[in-house]
Amino acid sequence: MSSEALASNHNQDVNSSFSYEDNWYIYEPMGELDDMNRDAISACLPTVPFDLYHVCMAPVSLMVLLVLSLLIKRKRLYKHCLDGAPGLLSPVHFLEEEGIKGVTVAVFGILFSSLCMLVLDANPLPFVSSSSSHSREYWKIMALLYYPAFYYPLIACATVQHRIGYFFGCLLSWCHCVVHIWQKVECPESPKIYRYYSLLSSVPIILCLVVLSLWYPAQLVKNFRRKEKMAEEVLGNGFYKEYLKNILAKRPPEGNAGKGKPGVFSRLQSYLHSYIYTPQEGFRIPLKLVLSLAMAVIAVYQVALLLLVTFVPNIQIVRSGMTMDVTALLVQFGLIPMENPASLPGDKELATAKHYVWALEVCFVSSLVVSCLLTFSMLMRSLVRHRINLQRLYRGAVVDVFYRPRKLQPSQQALVCWMCFTGFQAAFTCLGLLIQQLVFFICAVAFTFLVVIPLQSGTNMYLFKIAENMWPFWLTLVASVIVQNFLTHYFFLEKGHLPRELTNRRALYIVTYLLFPLNVLVGVLAGVWRMVVSALYNVVHFCQLDVSLLSHGAEAFDPGYRTYCYYLKIEVSQSHPAMKAFCLLLLQSQSPQGPKGQQPSDIEEGVMLMNQPASKASHRKQNCARWWLAYTLLNNPSLLPYRKAVLLNAAANGMQTSPVKP
Known part of the structure; x- marks a missing residue:
């Protein structure tokens, strides 16, 4: 048979295989409806x-x-x-x-x-x-x-x-x-x-x-x-007493002798502890933080469920509906390799197409699992950081948390951010999970179809061909970095002195000038790596409100971190454990029923009692109360602004009130 006849027969077979009326898979009866087809379910x-x-x-x-x-x-x-x-x-x-x-x-x-x-x-x-x-x-x-x-x-x-x-x-x-x-x-x-x-x-x-x-x-x-x-119990009463006992307890002096450099196991253990929240004596997580963490976990579940049921059933339907016609279309676009280009796609090409679709499904599920695990770990780390920040603010270390002096006083913006904190945490968690899923899915698909599948099949090895053609370029960059480190270690630094000094400066200047073009190329790669690392860091830490995604000078433009800072201001200024304990002590001295007859809302009344004249007590009790108050304020400088407003009345702690000026 002549070549023209073979070509005509081949074209007739292809045209017949792509007939829209007979063979196109959309119009073919699918037999029994798939179990995951939503059209098969009646209301x-x-x-x-x-x-x-x-x-x-x-x-x-x-x-x-x-x-x-x-x-x-x-x-x-x-x-x-x-x-x-x-x-x-x-x-x-x-x-x-x-x-x-x-x-x-x-x-x-x-x-x-x-x-x-x-x-x-x-x-x-x-x-x-x-x-x-x-x-x-x-x-x-x-x-x-x-x-x-x-x-x-x-x-x-x-x-x-x-x-x-x-x-x-x-x-x-x-x-x-x-x-x-x-x-x-x-x-x-x-x-x-x-x-x-x-x-x-x-x-x-x-x-x-x-x-x-x-x-x-x-x-x-x-x-x-x-x-x-x-009688309604004040469960926080025990917590406040535990807090005071913890900060006022005498601790043995920590000896520095015998302490060397921590080993690998201890450093790994401390690193894992930074991601695992364990209860600590004398501290209790505020209700708002517990609520925010719970809503974030529910948000992760709802978003992950929506992504899973939206993608996986549909991709499984596509994989089960793959036919020879779709495989031939993919072959023509070069997405699926063929051993004999002159022949029509067969069962092997159809299996390859289904394998590719299955790889997409695996990439999606794997990236979703990784995103959920990373989000949960970031939320747990955020909870650990919440405790550290609250403890620092309780003892007055404002600069350690906000990196600059701030007054822990309620304001309009702080109160609005305090109300929005739980909603912001849930919303940021949803958006962070969506962004992580998108980024990790793209990375997983690229790694699978550019590295894993080419290594399995031996075809479509475009990435390896590019790397093979550019190996002199990569070798030159690696050699330039190694040479600079080698010369710096052996020739440009003196080893005899404890504070190392520069030496061979003339050679240092010559090498710096000669390697300038290569350092430009190394800088391009370092810039790409910086962009990738910063993007991945922001994507992973997007759900953490206690970490700013911007630098210290631009933190005000980060709405999540700004909301968290103002939330801490309200929480510390209004729910300080030392202040609550002091108010409870005032209530116990005023109420003859003792702590059992107190109400949870009476804690606010303890602040009001500070403005009332003190009851008649012995001089010894007054001095004791003043000493404890002074000790509390010295260990909690954040309470000083509130004490100043009280001292204007001068009625607390047995002080004589001054006549009111007209």
């Missing part, structure tokens, strides 16, 4: 629909909040607020309360997971069943205000710390938990994104509701077991 209607659940639970939550406001008098919390009239219950005492961290994390976890789900929902507001694309954004804004109000009673019942609040908390938590579990049992699959995405994204909500469903009954039973009404 499921549970017994208690989502809209009905909110229609019933929203009025119930509102009634519970009103009843608690009417029954729990505000007079014992705020004596001068509307003469004890009922008011809106406080959700969390972020600066004063430390006893319900688990409940606070659970309610915020429910709220944050609900907000993550409504972002991708076609109907973000439960009461609106069908919304157009034009009005959907407005309903999302309304949903951002509705969900915090909807879950408000769940946390307000715990803040009351009364048996009535615990009873209503039991009812609300049980209702929410039963309805959520019932809906997921009846309808575990949904056609949105992936059949099990709705179920998996609801796991944090169900876990948090289970925690609340167990905590409220336990507190209610604990309350009823007591004969008298349970």
